[in-house]
Amino acid sequence: FFFTQSPLLLLLRRGAVISIHSDDPAFFGGYLLSNYTACCQHLGLNHADVTALAQNSLAGAILSPQRRATYLAQIARYVAAHPTP
Secondary structure (H helix, E strand, C coil): CHHHHCCHHHHHHCCCCCCCCCCCHHHHCCCHHHHHHHHHHHHCCCHHHHHHHHHHHHHCCCCCHHHHHHHHHHHHHHHHHCCCC
């Protein structure tokens, strides 16, 4: 039900800064990888969408600019090493 009505993909592809998180996974059962997997399966996220979500997760994080740049570079290296299947 939720996924058929979710605007996540539309908003993401229109440039909204959206990210996927987990909230108290031990209580609610929504671990981060499970949340990403569910969104990929039910919304049809592609490689670029998942990359954008990972990058967006750093946009609102409380990090120094240097640490944010380090993590973004790690994402870029991973994406470069694992091209779209």
